[in-house]
Amino acid sequence: xxxxxxxxxxxxxxxxxxxxxxxxxxxxxxxxxxxxxxxxxxxxxxxxxxxxxxxxxxxxxxxxxxxxxxxxxxxxxxxxxxxxxxxxxxxxxxxxxxxxxxxxxxxxxxxxxxxxxxxxxxxxxxxxxxxxxxxxxxxxxxxxxxxxxxxxxxxxxxxxxxxxxxxx
Numbered sequence: 001x002x003x004x005x006x007x008x009x010x011x012x013x014x015x016x017x018x019x020x021x022x023x024x025x026x027x028x029x030x031x032x033x034x035x036x037x038x039x040x041x042x043x044x045x046x047x048x049x050x051x052x053x054x055x056x057x058x059x060x061x062x063x064x065x066x067x068x069x070x071x072x073x074x075x076x077x078x079x080x081x082x083x084x085x086x087x088x089x090x091x092x093x094x095x096x097x098x099x100x101x102x103x104x105x106x107x108x109x110x111x112x113x114x115x116x117x118x119x120x121x122x123x124x125x126x127x128x129x130x131x132x133x134x135x136x137x138x139x140x141x142x143x144x145x146x147x148x149x150x151x152x153x154x155x156x157x158x159x160x161x162x163x164x165x166x167x168x
Contacts, residue, residue: 055102056143058082063099063146067163069156095150095160102145119158126161130154137161 058081068088072095076087082103088095117128129136135157136149141164148160 054142057101057103059084059099059101059144061143062167063141063144063164064167065095065097065148065160065163066165067159068095069152093151095148095152097160097164098147098149100145100147102140121158121162124162126158128154128158 059079062084064086065088069090071090072088072093073090074086075089076085078085082101084097084099086097088097115130117130119126119128124139124141127138129138134149134151135154136147137157137160138145138147139161140146146161146164148157148164150157150160152160
């Protein structure tokens with residue numbers, strides 16, 4: 001029967017096309033920037049270690065949110081060689097800003113109550129995770145993996161991401 005042969009040909013063709021596409025750097029970068037492993041009740045977002053060329057292995061530069069909403073102030077700060085975490089609060093709402101070296105980035109997301117989308121704004125790609133209670137936005141700025149999680153609305157979180165700048 002030829003049905004088995006046809007299936008095998010389709011599988012081989014898909015493998016060849018995938019390998020060919022991944023040999024083109026622009027396609028490979030889009031595919032390999034983030035890896036999302038989906039499990040029954042959570043997802044794990046990591047980065048591909050094979051694309052680490054040019055990325056620092058420790059925090060050499062610090063980034064910050066330059067335009068915090070009115071009333072927010074820093075309430076917690078943590079720093080290691082590989083990451084920085086800053087929490088801002090206004091007493092009712094919170095903003096968590098994280099900066100990680102690419103090789104050490106890993107975040108767990110609840111996929112039972114969270115929707116995932118990929119958006120692009122001004123040439124920057126963002127992974128956006130939304131639930132009924134919070135929004136998390138993750139992006140690669142070419143040096144570090146940055147993320148902002150908050151119980152503010154999606155548009156505000158995206159504005160916070162766009163306002164992230166290098167400390168001088």
